[in-house]
Amino acid sequence: MPVPKDEFDQLLPCDFSTPEELLEPNEMYTVYEIARLMQGLEPDAAxxxxxxxxxxxxxxxxxxxxGDDLVIADxxxxxxxGYYGVKTTE
Known part of the structure; x- marks a missing residue:
């Protein structure tokens, strides 16, 4: 059920990091690890x-x-x- 905006104390911009800002260029990550990184946690945080x-x-x-900025691996x-990483020109 939708909720009126005025029910929230604060509304923030929906501004997420880019793959280049979030991921190391030579590493591959699971979506679970990406989820942790998006919250400022270590990829293996419990x-x-x-x-x-x-x-x-x-x-x-x-x-x-x-998706256009990422590569995937089975x-x-x-x-x-699966794994995701930053698409590079290498």
């Missing part, structure tokens, strides 16, 4: 499963929006997620 689900709500659209095994 967080609760419910928190991780909320962070993924931000990270998945970010990956889709920045999982290394069936029990791993």
């Amino acid at each position: 967080i609760e499963e419910a928190t991780e689900a909320v962070l993924l709500d931000w990270a998945i659209p970010w990956v889709v929006h920045h 999982p290394r095994s069936d029990d791993e997620p």
